[in-house]
Every structure is written in C-alpha cells, then in structure tokens.
Amino acid sequence: xxxxxGKTKIRAILTLMILVHATPAFATNYYVSTxxxxxxxxxxxxxxxxxxxxxxxxxxxxGHTIRIGKGTFDLGExxxxxxxxxxxxxxxxxxxxxxxxxxxxxxxxxxxxxxFNGKNYQYKVGILMRKSNQIRLNNLSINGxxxxxxxxxxxxxxxxxxxxxxxxxxxxxxxxxxxKQTSALQMGNLTNFEFSNIKIDTRKRGGAGITSLNDAWDxxxxxxxxxxxxxxxxxxxxxxKVDKLNAWANGSTPQMALEIWHSTCHNCEISNSxxxxxxxxxxxxxxxxxxxxNVWNGPDNPFYACEVSxxxxxxxxxxxxxxxYPLAMFEKEGTRNNLNVHHNIFENTKPGGALVGHFxxxxxxxxxxxxxxxxxxxxxxxxxxKGEVSNQIIRNNIFYxxxxxxxxxxxxxxxxxxxxxxxIQPVGSRAxxxxxxxxxxxSVPSLYYKPRSGSxxxxxxxxxxx
Numbered sequence: 001x002x003x004x005x006g007k008t009k010i011r012a013i014l015t016l017m018i019l020v021h022a023t024p025a026f027a028t029n030y031y032v033s034t035x036x037x038x039x040x041x042x043x044x045x046x047x048x049x050x051x052x053x054x055x056x057x058x059x060x061x062x063g064h065t066i067r068i069g070k071g072t073f074d075l076g077e078x079x080x081x082x083x084x085x086x087x088x089x090x091x092x093x094x095x096x097x098x099x100x101x102x103x104x105x106x107x108x109x110x111x112x113x114x115x116f117n118g119k120n121y122q123y124k125v126g127i128l129m130r131k132s133n134q135i136r137l138n139n140l141s142i143n144g145x146x147x148x149x150x151x152x153x154x155x156x157x158x159x160x161x162x163x164x165x166x167x168x169x170x171x172x173x174x175x176x177x178x179x180k181q182t183s184a185l186q187m188g189n190l191t192n193f194e195f196s197n198i199k200i201d202t203r204k205r206g207g208a209g210i211t212s213l214n215d216a217w218d219x220x221x222x223x224x225x226x227x228x229x230x231x232x233x234x235x236x237x238x239x240x241k242v243d244k245l246n247a248w249a250n251g252s253t254p255q256m257a258l259e260i261w262h263s264t265c266h267n268c269e270i271s272n273s274x275x276x277x278x279x280x281x282x283x284x285x286x287x288x289x290x291x292x293x294n295v296w297n298g299p300d301n302p303f304y305a306c307e308v309s310x311x312x313x314x315x316x317x318x319x320x321x322x323x324x325y326p327l328a329m330f331e332k333e334g335t336r337n338n339l340n341v342h343h344n345i346f347e348n349t350k351p352g353g354a355l356v357g358h359f360x361x362x363x364x365x366x367x368x369x370x371x372x373x374x375x376x377x378x379x380x381x382x383x384x385x386k387g388e389v390s391n392q393i394i395r396n397n398i399f400y401x402x403x404x405x406x407x408x409x410x411x412x413x414x415x416x417x418x419x420x421x422x423x424i425q426p427v428g429s430r431a432x433x434x435x436x437x438x439x440x441x442x443s444v445p446s447l448y449y450k451p452r453s454g455s456x457x458x459x460x461x462x463x464x465x466x
Contacts, residue, residue, distance in 0.1 A: 027063035030054055034071035051087075051097065052079055060084050061108070068095050068114060075099025083107050089114025092141045092164075103129040110136040118145030118168065125151050126168065130215075133157050143167055147182045153213055156191040164199045171206025171247055171255075179247030183208035183256075188215075188228035188263065199239045208256040209240035209277075212263050227284050228263040238273035244301050254278045254303045254324075265289045265310070277303040283310040290314045297321045302350070304328050309361075311337045317462075318344045319445045324353035331361030335389075340367045343462045345445045347374035354383040354411070362386045368394045372438075372449050372461040375401045375424060380411030388414040398436050398461035399424050420460050436461065 029044070032054050036047035048054050051073055054066045061084035068089045075097060081087065083106035089095030095114040100123050103109055109132070116126045124146040129135060135158040142149040142165045149168035150160075171181040184200045184207060187193075200209045217225040240257040257275040260268070265286040270279065276298030281289060289310055295318070296305045305323035306315065309331055320326045326346050329336060341356075349355055355373060358366075366389065373381065381399070392415040399410070401423035408425040410416065416428025426433050436457035439450050451457045458464070 027065065030058055030064060030066050031069065032066060032073070033069040051075060055079055055082060055085070058082065058085055063108070070094040072096040072098065074119070078102055080104060081106065081109055083109065086110045088112055092139060099123055100125055101127050103132050103135060105131045107133040110138065111140065112138040115141040115143065117143055120144060121146035124148070129153070129155055138162055148184065148186060150185045151213070152187040152190070153215055154189045155193060159194040159196070160198065162197045166201045167204040169202045169205065169207025171243055173206065173245055173247045173251060175251055177250040179251060181207050181247040183211040185210045186213045188213040190233050191231040193233045195235045195238065197237045201241045203241055203243050206243040208246070209242050209258055211256060211259045212261045223262055230260070230263055230268050231266045233265070233268045235270045236272050240274070241276045254301065256280050270294065277301045278305065278307060280307040281310045281313065282307060286310050286312055288312050292316045292318065294318045296323060308339055309336065313338070314340045316342045316344060320344065320346050322348050322350060324350040325357045327356045329358045329361060329363060331359070335362045335364050337364045339363050341371060342367065342369045344371045345449055345462045346371065348376055351377060354379065355381040357383040359385050362389055364389050364391065366392045368397065370396045370460070370462060370464065372398045372463065373400065375399060375406065375409065376403055378406055378409065380409055382411040384412060388412055390414065394428070395419065396460050398422070398457060400436065400438065420457060
C-alpha cells in the first residue's frame with residue numbers, strides 16, 4: 001500500500017511539472033518610447049528606448065506584444081523579430097521605423113500600426129520573410145526603400161492587409177534593352193496566403209508592382225530552376241500604379257503591375273483590384289486561376305491588360321479600358337488549355353493589337369461567352385497565329401461598333417454562335433444585328449453598358465437583361 005501511495009504522489013508531481021513547463025507564461029505588453037531608456041525594464045512606466053533592446057529582451061513564443069510609442073526609431077541595422085512576438089505601433093501617422101526587419105523561421109507574429117521608412121534609400125528592403133507560418137501584417141505604410149518594400153518567400157497561413165507602398169523600387173531603364181529594375185513586392189512559394197487592400201505606387205523611381213521569386217532560382221537564369229508553388233493564394237482589393245516600360249529584354253515590354261511568372265498556381269485568385277498596367281500570368285501546370293471583378297485603366301501606359309500564358313484560367317466580370325492586347329498568350333510552342341472568358345467589358349483597345357491574341361501557340365478549350373466589346377478600331381478582334389481549335393466557343397457576346405459600320409472584323413469563325421453584331425458584319429450561326437440599346441451614360445461600366453428598357457438583348461453581353 002505504501003509503495004502504491006508513493007508512486008501515486010510521484011506521478012502527481014511529475015504531471016504538475018509537465019503542466020507548468022508546457023503552459024506558456026501570460027502574454028505581456030512591453031513598451032518602447034523615445035523618452036525611454038534601454039536600462040529600463042520595458043514596462044509602461046519604464047519603457048525601453050530602442051526596438052533592438054526590446055526584441056532581444058522579450059521571450060519568444062509567449063505571445064508577448066511590444067508596443068512602440070510615437071516618434072521615429074532608427075534601427076541602425078537589420079533586426080529580427082522573434083517567433084511569437086507582436087509589434088504594435090501607435091498608428092501609421094505616429095510611429096516610424098527606419099531600418100530593415102526580418103522574420104525568419106518563425107510563427108505567430110503580427111506587425112501593425114506603423115510606418116516603415118527607408119531613410120532616403122539607405123535601407124534596401126523593408127520587410128523580408130522566410131520559412132514562417134501564421135504571420136499577420138496590417139495597417140502599415142512603407143516608403144523610400146532602395147530596392148524593395150517587401151520580400152516574401154516560403155510562408156504559410158498568413159495575411160497582409162491594408163498596406164501602402166510608395167517609392168520602394170527602381171527602374172534603370174535603357175532604351176533598346178540592358179536596363180535593370182526591381183519590384184515593390186516580391187513573393188513566391190506561398191500556401192494559404194492573402195494579399196488584401198494593398199496600394200502600390202512605383203512611379204517616382206519606376207519598377208514593377210508585384211513579381212515572383214524562388215530562392216532556388218539562379219540569378220542569371222531563373223527559368224532553369226523549379227517553379228514557385230502558390231497554393232490557395234488570394235489577391236484582393238489591390239490598387240497598383242506603375243511606370244510605363246519594363247527594363248527587361250529589349251525595353252519595349254509594358255511594365256508589370258502584377259506578374260506571376262515561372263510559378264504553379266493551385267487555386268489562386270485575383271479580384272476587385274485596379275491596375276494601370278499589365279497583369280502577367282505565365283505559369284506551369286496550374287490547376288485553377290480566377291481573375292474577376294478587376295479594372296484596367298492606364299491612359300498613359302502601353303499595357304496589354306492580361307497575359308494568359310497559363311492553363312485553367314477563368315477571366316470574368318472585369319472592365320478593361322485600353323490595352324494593346326487585352327488578352328494575350330505569348331508562347332513559343334505547345335498548347336495551353338481552358339481559358340474561360342465571360343461577362344467582361346472591353347473598350348478602347350489600342351492600335352496595333354488585338355482583343356484576344358494567341359501568338360505562336362494554341363489555346364485548347366477557349367471560351368469567350370457573354371462579353372460586351374465596344375469596338376473603336378477597324379482591326380480584327382481575334383488573332384490565332386497557329387490556328388483555331390475545334391472546341392472553341394464564342395457565344396452570347398455583344399460586338400458593338402462605336403465608329404460606324406464595319407466589315408467582318410471578328411478574325412475567327414470556329415465556334416461562333418448566337419452573338420449580336422451592331423454596326424459590324426455578322427459572323428457565325430444564329431447571328432443577330434439589332435441595336436442592343438445600351439444606356440451609354442451614367443457610371444462605367446455597370447450602368448453605361450446596361451441595355452435600356454425595351455432592349456431585345458436578352459442574356460447577351462456582360463450585363464445581361466433577363
């Protein structure tokens with residue numbers, strides 16, 4: 001009996017010890033202030049003076065928060081945020097950090113409510129993240145970095161929201177080629193990641209908006225390395241403004257607002273965003289990319305709109321004003337599959353291009369359904385350099401000439417069925433030629449392109465009258 005009781009007591013003590021060591025300490029607030037001292041203890045009444053002191057003093061993975069007061073704090077060097085530590089500023093207009101922040105092999109970190117300043121380009125990259133999980137960046141402004149605002153790779157289950165990025169990239173453009181540039185934000189190898197409510201403006205020194213990365217890529221031959229893998233990555237409510245021309249190749253390529261290149265996308269989405277230049281989707285073996293409810297409008301930029309050199313793209317409910325090739329595929333060889341284009345509005349396409357251009361390669365299972373096209377040029381709308389595929393469908397669209405009567409400008413005949421042609425020669429089976437009576441006034445595009453009362457355009461075009 002005594003032996004049994006002794007063993008029971010030992011078990012109880014061991015259980016208690018395990019619980020004590022396994023349970024994290026209570027999460028605590030620590031403070032940094034311009035009026036503080038690094039000899040203090042980090043309390044509200046005795047704050048530290050430097051963030052470096054705070055980051056080296058606060059224990060990792062305990063859920064502690066460092067609250068940074070009003071004023072400007074020059075980090076002086078690269079600093080690393082420990083795993084499980086949160087940084088909270090006093091507001092974007094009140095707290096400024098000058099320096100470079102790194103999040104490496106960490107988890108459960110949030111940074112919010114402050115401005116990052118590159119100190120007139122002395123600091124090169126604002127925030128760099130690698131091999132981390134459960135990271136939250138919210139309510140931040142990033143300005144004046146030499147090369148890049150953010151560099152994000154191998155991150156899972158994370159979100160950045162309400163971020164403004166300005167003047168944190170450059171474009172050393174050389175006419176004819178040979179220049180060099182950076183992007184404001186670079187990302188790759190992400191899983192369950194959200195980019196939302198992000199404003200990027202690179203026009204002061206130039207550069208791309210968002211581009212791709214992979215640490216496995218050779219700097220001189222990135223296309224030789226493996227693709228970046230993007231799983232369940234969402235881009236929403238972006239507002240990206242970039243300069244005109246990309247420094248890449250011969251210097252005649254439009255600048256990239258958002259470029260997903262040499263990547264494989266599994267359930268990626270781009271929505272409710274505004275671009276003044278090109279969205280480029282050049283991916284490999286992608287299973288699903290949806291691009292919807294976006295606006296392209298860059299009257300001073302020679303953009304394409306969307307480069308669709310990928311498989312399994314759904315492109316819907318977008319408004320494209322301008323663009324030389326609103327939908328373009330530049331493939332040296334081979335065939336892409338499953339481009340579904342529906343309920344979009346295209347207008348003011350630029351001279352020298354085509355509404356949809358499949359250059360050098362073919363698109364299998366191409367669908368162009370329920371779109372409204374306001375034709376402003378006497379140029380073919382569709383251009384398929386390597387020919388058309390038999391399963392192509394072009395149906396229930398409104399092709400509307402706003403420059404008078406035109407001949408056959410469709411440029412294709414395969415799968416053309418049940419389309420409305422106004423002031424343009426009809427093509428295909430069940431073609432219609434009546435006036436759709438579009439409103440052509442009011443807000444663009446929803447009201448402007450809506451058929452008026454009495455219109456016979458039922459279930460035709462992007463904004464359907466049922």
